Amino acid sequence: MAPISPTPLRVLDGSTVTTLEDIDGPVVIRGLQDEWRARELWTVDHFRHQYGGLRVPVREYPAGSEYEYALSEDGLADFLDYWEKSQADHSLARDRRYLAEWNFVRDCPGLLDDFSIPAIFSDDWIDRLPEQVRFGRMWIFFGEPGCSTGLHCDTFSTSAWLAVLDGSKELRLVTPEAGRALRADDSLWSERTHDEVLRKSAGPLYEVTLRAGDTLYIPGDWYHEVRNPERNLMLTANFVEERKLLSFLAQFETRLTEPLSVLRQARNAQVRAWAGGDGRHDELAREEFRARQLDWVRAMTSDLREYERALLEWDAPGAGATEAPNGAR
Known part of the structure; x- marks a missing residue:
């Protein structure tokens, strides 16, 4: 060696x-x-x-x-x-x-x-x-x-x-x-x-x-x-640092959402079980509650779609993709 x-x-x-x-x-x-x-x-x-x-x-x-x-x-x-x-x-x-x-x-x-x-x-x-x-x-x-x-x-x-x-x-x-x-x-x-x-x-x-x-x-x-x-x-x-900000936010968000994903899976399974039953669960039976939940879900997914569009536009012709943002190198 x-x-x-x-x-x-x-x-x-x-x-x-x-x-x-x-x-x-x-x-x-x-x-x-x-x-x-x-x-x-x-x-x-x-x-x-x-x-x-x-x-x-x-x-x-x-x-x-x-x-x-x-x-x-x-x-x-x-x-x-x-x-x-x-x-x-x-x-x-x-x-x-x-x-x-x-x-x-x-x-x-x-x-x-x-x-x-x-x-x-x-x-x-x-x-x-x-x-x-x-x-x-x-x-x-x-x-x-x-x-x-x-x-x-x-x-x-x-x-x-x-x-x-x-x-x-x-x-x-x-x-x-x-x-x-x-x-x-x-x-x-x-x-x-x-x-x-x-x-x-x-x-x-x-x-x-x-x-x-x-x-x-x-x-x-x-x-x-x-x-x-x-x-x-x-x-x-x-x-x-600013030049590592997006990498930090993506990793930090993943760490924050890992325990939430377990709760979401449990929630989704329970909703499906109630929906397949007699449909009489008190909260889900209320139209106002369901509407608020749908608004919340759409707001969350809207944030992700906006981020997706920004990433795709960064590589679009004329979008300035040849130079890194904010002086990052």
């Missing part, structure tokens, strides 16, 4: 970056954390004294497992006592623990005062959704050496920014096209994966080691894999 030679990511100066529109792949941006109070304030002692009584989500990695884990909960102070003493175990000879995806906004929103979302990531289309369907998308990670997050792309075509405040993290990334060719058990650190899949797919294999002060931008649909070479503290968030 040929040796793997990853391509390093570009590094940008945060003072020169004003928009994501001209960035077409992952990049490291430096300087975005310079004004954050969290850089100095977020120490083990600070978290232990201020929030030590909170229960936090912990991944439990058994000995010998690089990616598989069970989820548990622990007190933050107890986890930090363990984390502070943990040593690198890249041989995976012992059990390991990883405080990952702690939704701190819900548990201790005061931490939001210690940093500011970088301006280039602040235009988040999730903020424009109705309040009842918005969801949490900002987390703190305390990484233990030897813990990994396997190959994945973030849900719903969301983009992400990862800000390392202490320690270091290693990532490898591939384009959406290359990622779709990968299999469930592939690893971006595997020579077999590199030779059997990545050499035949579009785009190179990228690699970066993030250190304190670095912020990584990952566009939506890029596949990546994460390793912790040493203890680290990371703040990360997902957001939706």
